[in-house]
Amino acid sequence: MNEKMLGLGKSRSVIREIFEYAKVRKAEIGDDKVFDFSIGNPSVPAPESVKNALTDLLCSTDPVQLHGYTSAQGDASVRGKISDFIEKTYNIGSKPISSPNLIYMTSGAAAALTCSLTALLNEGDEVIVLAPFFPEYRVFTERTGAKLIPVLCDEETMRPRIDRISAAINEKTAAVIVNSPNNPTGVVYPEEDIKALTSLLSKKSKELGKPIYLIADEPYRELVYGGAHVPYIPNYYDNTIVCYSLSKSLSLPGERIGYVSVSPRAENAQNVYLAVCGAGRALGFVCATSLFQFMMPMLLGETSDISIYEKNRNILCSALTEYGYKTAKPDGAFYLFVKALEPDAKAFCERAKKFELLLVPSNDFGCEGYVRIAYCTSEEQIRNSLPAFKALAESYL
Amino acid sequence: MNEKMLGLGKSRSVIREIFEYAKVRKAEIGDDKVFDFSIGNPSVPAPESVKNALTDLLCSTDPVQLHGYTSAQGDASVRGKISDFIEKTYNIGSKPISSPNLIYMTSGAAAALTCSLTALLNEGDEVIVLAPFFPEYRVFTERTGAKLIPVLCDEETMRPRIDRISAAINEKTAAVIVNSPNNPTGVVYPEEDIKALTSLLSKKSKELGKPIYLIADEPYRELVYGGAHVPYIPNYYDNTIVCYSLSKSLSLPGERIGYVSVSPRAENAQNVYLAVCGAGRALGFVCATSLFQFMMPMLLGETSDISIYEKNRNILCSALTEYGYKTAKPDGAFYLFVKALEPDAKAFCERAKKFELLLVPSNDFGCEGYVRIAYCTSEEQIRNSLPAFKALAESYL
Numbered sequence: 063m064n065e066k067m068l069g070l071g072k073s074r075s076v077i078r079e080i081f082e083y084a085k086v087r088k089a090e091i092g093d094d095k096v097f098d099f100s101i102g103n104p105s106v107p108a109p110e111s112v113k114n115a116l117t118d119l120l121c122s123t124d125p126v127q128l129h130g131y132t133s134a135q136g137d138a139s140v141r142g143k144i145s146d147f148i149e150k151t152y153n154i155g156s157k158p159i160s161s162p163n164l165i166y167m168t169s170g171a172a173a174a175l176t177c178s179l180t181a182l183l184n185e186g187d188e189v190i191v192l193a194p195f196f197p198e199y200r201v202f203t204e205r206t207g208a209k210l211i212p213v214l215c216d217e218e219t220m221r222p223r224i225d226r227i228s229a230a231i232n233e234k235t236a237a238v239i240v241n242s243p244n245n246p247t248g249v250v251y252p253e254e255d256i257k258a259l260t261s262l263l264s265k266k267s268k269e270l271g272k273p274i275y276l277i278a279d280e281p282y283r284e285l286v287y288g289g290a291h292v293p294y295i296p297n298y299y300d301n302t303i304v305c306y307s308l309s310k311s312l313s314l315p316g317e318r319i320g321y322v323s324v325s326p327r328a329e330n331a332q333n334v335y336l337a338v339c340g341a342g343r344a345l346g347f348v349c350a351t352s353l354f355q356f357m358m359p360m361l362l363g364e365t366s367d368i369s370i371y372e373k374n375r376n377i378l379c380s381a382l383t384e385y386g387y388k389t390a391k392p393d394g395a396f397y398l399f400v401k402a403l404e405p406d407a408k409a410f411c412e413r414a415k416k417f418e419l420l421l422v423p424s425n426d427f428g429c430e431g432y433v434r435i436a437y438c439t440s441e442e443q444i445r446n447s448l449p450a451f452k453a454l455a456e457s458y459l
Numbered sequence: 460m461n462e463k464m465l466g467l468g469k470s471r472s473v474i475r476e477i478f479e480y481a482k483v484r485k486a487e488i489g490d491d492k493v494f495d496f497s498i499g500n501p502s503v504p505a506p507e508s509v510k511n512a513l514t515d516l517l518c519s520t521d522p523v524q525l526h527g528y529t530s531a532q533g534d535a536s537v538r539g540k541i542s543d544f545i546e547k548t549y550n551i552g553s554k555p556i557s558s559p560n561l562i563y564m565t566s567g568a569a570a571a572l573t574c575s576l577t578a579l580l581n582e583g584d585e586v587i588v589l590a591p592f593f594p595e596y597r598v599f600t601e602r603t604g605a606k607l608i609p610v611l612c613d614e615e616t617m618r619p620r621i622d623r624i625s626a627a628i629n630e631k632t633a634a635v636i637v638n639s640p641n642n643p644t645g646v647v648y649p650e651e652d653i654k655a656l657t658s659l660l661s662k663k664s665k666e667l668g669k670p671i672y673l674i675a676d677e678p679y680r681e682l683v684y685g686g687a688h689v690p691y692i693p694n695y696y697d698n699t700i701v702c703y704s705l706s707k708s709l710s711l712p713g714e715r716i717g718y719v720s721v722s723p724r725a726e727n728a729q730n731v732y733l734a735v736c737g738a739g740r741a742l743g744f745v746c747a748t749s750l751f752q753f754m755m756p757m758l759l760g761e762t763s764d765i766s767i768y769e770k771n772r773n774i775l776c777s778a779l780t781e782y783g784y785k786t787a788k789p790d791g792a793f794y795l796f797v798k799a800l801e802p803d804a805k806a807f808c809e810r811a812k813k814f815e816l817l818l819v820p821s822n823d824f825g826c827e828g829y830v831r832i833a834y835c836t837s838e839e840q841i842r843n844s845l846p847a848f849k850a851l852a853e854s855y856l
Contacts, residue, residue, distance in 0.1 A: 067741060071735070113517050117518075126502065129713050169748075315526070334460065336469050337465040338464075341467075344599070352714055
């Protein structure tokens with residue numbers, strides 16, 4: 063047996079542990095008495111248009127075509143429409159930033175990441191991630207034999223620290239993963255950060271005589287509030303690979319549909335793409351689920367009702383600030399990253415539990431002393447939880 | 460970049476090469492003049508019950524639940540119903556051969572195989588496959604750092620040769636993959652073969668002081684004709700891991716839904732299962748597509764209309780035999796494995812092309828001198844192709 067895989071199967075993530083505790087606790091004292099902010103599972107339903115698109119496809123398409131193998135990289139017409147959408151929506155220059163022949167349809171963003179990382183990495187390579195980061199980046203990277211190098215963001219703003227990233231780059235650096243809007247901080251990296259980061263990567267690539275690829279993990283692209291702008295990175299950096307998913311924007315996390323888009327401006331773009339296809343083949347993906355592939359072009363640009371998340375954010379943010387909590391500016395995703403009221407985030411979460419508040423300590427995100435609050439819950443839970451947050455803060459006075 | 464992944468992305472399979480040739484040739488001389496027997500893509504549509512089950516789910520289930528993350532191993536109630544079905548349908552003993560807590564829902568059989576192999580294997584291990592075999596077994600096995608050991612079946616019957624398997628087993632042997640009904644031969648291994656093979660594996664496991672796991676790859680389980688019986692291997696061998704898929708039985712190859720079922724009788728069953736879960740996590744699967752997970756229990760035991768394949772088989776078999784071709788007894792799947800009329804299968808396929816017959820040479824299946832004929836085509840194509848098969852045979856007289 064493979065002991066590493068056994069270890070991964072045995073170790074539940076902290077988030078899952080809390081989720082299981084929530085189930086037990088709710089059975090004890092009632093659903094509405096437990097304030098579970100642990101899991102990033104969209105609470106807003108998929109829009110009616112998802113149901114309509116799927117039933118249309120089921121009723122009007124030849125089942126042999128609808129449910130048959132697509133080509134391994136995805137149906138050609140689907141890829142064409144996605145590329146058109148990317149060009150129309152995000153391209154701010156004149157040269158293309160996508161191509162139907164460089165899009166690879168995947169089972170969600172996780173598969174997009176594992177295929178991209180498996181394509182790029184060799185034993186001993188290094189992958190820089192901006193901490194705090196989504197913990198599965200470590201699992202996906204280490205499986206390839208490469209090493210994960212977390213580089214801490216600014217402790218106040220949770221924006222990238224270019225000086226620290228510069229110091230971390232060396233001849234082993236193969237890729238940098240950028241996730242904005244960010245899980246777990248909810249921070250959207252502004253254009254000046256993207257410009258500074260990509261300038262650095264261009265300079266370093268030149269110095270090292272090899273491309274450092276930027277993997278843009280973008281499942282939260284559409285989840286932004288108050289008019290925040292999410293720069294589309296291929297406009298700023300040629301060696302970009304975008305990993306995308308409908309999980310969060312259309313509330314379809316269980317369906318596993320997304321894509322990898324290699325920029326046509328990237329060095330060796332065609333070979334990077336073929337290596338992604340090869341990785342997909344070796345990992346056993348065959349093709350992304352065909353029904354959801356065919357659905358995707360029918361819904362490009364649509365989202366579930368994200369005003370619900372925005373309202374949750376606003377209620378929670380202003381209350382927590384009033385109670386004395388400190389948080390980075392949360393313009394996107396559905397997370398708040400709040401400074402714990404004592405140095406040890408785990409101890410803080412244990413105390414929060416006494417107030418029936420279930421928060422995730424920041425340690426597994428690669429940074430200490432914070433908690434993640436996933437506010438993709440009901441507005442009712444948010445409102446009912448406020449006295450508990452207030453009491454928790456007061457317990458530290 | 461990872462050169463192995465690039466290599467896998469660049470090398471199209473022989474089958475895909477022929478498929479691409481078919482498209483070009485059809486455009487030149489007309490669809491009905493080209494007899495393409497290359498691809499194992501089900502030609503019989505999914506039954507109406509698939510559409511009904513999916514539209515029912517879409518119209519009657521809360522979308523947050525229907526499209527949300529299931530637990531990583533799959534929805535608990537889905538796993539329960541699958542286990543019940545396995546017990547009721549296949550168990551011929553008194554002790555269970557499946558458990559809801561040992562079923563892991565996957566994106567089809569390919570994912571079931573990569574998760575199982577990644578769970579079991581370490582660098583330097585060996586995996587025995589019975590040749591001829593599905594070529595992707597090599598890709599899936601070698602990615603883990605293990606070695607594929609093909610063991611040739613009997614050249615006439617294409618049934619396992621126990622003496623050869625016995626000679627191939629050594630202390631490095633971690634697993635044996637068994638695929639019955641078989642791709643590419645269409646042979647169903649009779650109970651006496653399963654008994655002989657599993658006795659050998661029990662004896663060798665004992666001698667070696669460690670379990671040799673049997674991976675039963677069963678996407679063609681239901682595709683059998685003339686009353687052929689497919690023994691359910693967990694009844695015969697404790698250390699069995701079943702990999703299953705709806706791709707072929709319900710004509711849903713693009714949708715990617717299946718499972719791994721670890722036998723509760725297996726040594727370290729719980730740890731094998733956890734390692735499978737860990738592998739799924741590391742490879743980026745997250746969960747199998749939730750809509751198709753929920754569909755599966757609604758359709759257990761159903762198939763698309765396989766009498767169509769049986770008719771194709773009967774027409775083709777009796778005609779080819781009459782023309783002097785030799786084939787192993789094809790009781791299942793939708794393949795015939797026919798002895799080439801000259802030693803070099805590739806040369807034979809090139810000559811067949813002159814008669815517009817597109818056949819797959821056996822070399823990539825790990826055995827020389829045969830061709831695979833996928834008869835999951837229209838009956839019309841079968842009937843129209845017969846004069847060409849006759850003329851091809853006569854060209855060797």
